[in-house]
Amino acid sequence: MKLSILVLITALAVGLSIGLVNFHFQQSWYFMLVSFGISFATSFILFYYLLEKFIYSKIKLIYKLIHNLKLGKDLKDALGEYVSSDPINDVEHEVKEWAGAKKNEIELLKKQEQFRREFLSNVSHEFKTPLFAIQGYIETLKDCLIDDPETAVRFLQKAENNVERLSYLINDLDSISKLETGEIPINYEKFDIVLLTKEVMESMEDKAKKRGIKLFFKDKYMHPAFVRADREKIRQVLINLISNSMKYSKENGSTSLKIFELHDQFLIEVTDDGIGIDEKHLPRLFERFYRIDSHRSREVGGTGLGLAIVKHILEAHEQIISVRSTLQIGTTFAFTLEKGG
Structure with a gap:
């Protein structure tokens, strides 16, 4: 027309x-x-x-x-x-929309490429550090195995520690890969998240005492709270979040757990009064191997995959995790779980 x-x-x-x-x-x-x-x-x-x-x-x-x-x-x-x-006007609209979509796709591909490069670099670094250490210890052992047995035993222990670190790293990478591809099934069951939280906190008391950190669970959150989830995977979530909070807590600090009842979910919060996290780091906190302070992270140990595993487990449950933090005041990780009815 x-x-x-x-x-x-x-x-x-x-x-x-x-x-x-x-x-x-x-x-x-x-x-x-x-x-x-x-x-x-x-x-x-x-x-x-x-x-x-x-x-x-x-x-x-x-x-x-x-x-x-x-x-x-x-x-x-x-x-x-x-x-x-009206194909003339429609072509203009479609081309603009199509060009915008392609621009977004290109930007996303660039980000993914950058993430891939960083990930490969981090994996390489994480593997090289213990491997080079093991190589050095073995070379030293060759020289002192007969003449200095005590030193040989000490270096064997150090080599064993680095082998364990490699094993943890490989297992964590394998877990993330299987969670992403759905190879690890989510075994849903009804259980009391309060009881599970107590179990996890009791199992980590000795580790907390060594760091001078108090773990506590307020009395008003002690009543049963039944959720529908994979009990052992949620145990792993709690262990990783509590361990992470202890790593970055202040001396004689504390880590608290709280449970809030929502409409059809429970909200679980893990809060510490540690050094806090700068806001610029928060969006990337759940990336694999992302470290805020590399030097401190290596001092306190860990593979750098704990939070990434937490995120994947909760996403497999179709739940969410969030973080809020203030420097020198503390950090709170919060995640949701479906009510068990």
Whole structure:
């Protein structure tokens, strides 16, 4: 419809121009109207043919291609062949929208590429550190195995510690990979999260005492709270979050656990009064091997995968985890679990 209007306006302009030029030279209204009519009809037919044949049909084809690409084959077949009443404007809209989507895809790919490079670099570094240490200890053992047995035993112990670190690292990477691909099933069961939390805190009391950290669970949160989840995987979540809080707590600090009842969920919070986390680090906190302070992280140990595992376990449960923190005041990790009914 709009093509006809465009051609009509163009033909009128050409016909009127030729008619006025003819009137200027002939000074006759008759010849002006004849020339106007002939030129208008000729122009209309010519322009309509040219626009329809070489321009408009190509635009319609481009529009259909973009439209079909956006819909996808299955959805396109379900909707049937789509014909636009105004393909010129629609092409402009579709191209802008398509270009915006492609720009976002490119930016996402760049971020993923950057993440891949960082991940490979971190994996390489995490593996090289204990491997080089083990290599050094073994070379030393060769020299002192007979002459200095005590030193040999000490270096054997150090080598064993680094082998354990490698083992933990490999197991954690394997766990994340299986959680991502769904190879590790979620065994749902109904259990009391309060009771599980007590068990975890009791099992970690000795470790907390060595660091001078108090673990406590306020009395008002001690009533039963039944959830539907994988008990052992949630145990791992609690252990990782409490361990993480103890690593970054202040001397003689504390870690507290709280449970809040929501509409159809329970909210579990693990809070410490430690050094806190700068806001700029929060969005990347659950990335694999992401460390806020690499030097401190290596001093307190760990594979750098604990929070990534926590996130994957909770996502496998279709639940969420969040973090809030203030420097020199403390950090709170909060996650949800479905009520057990």
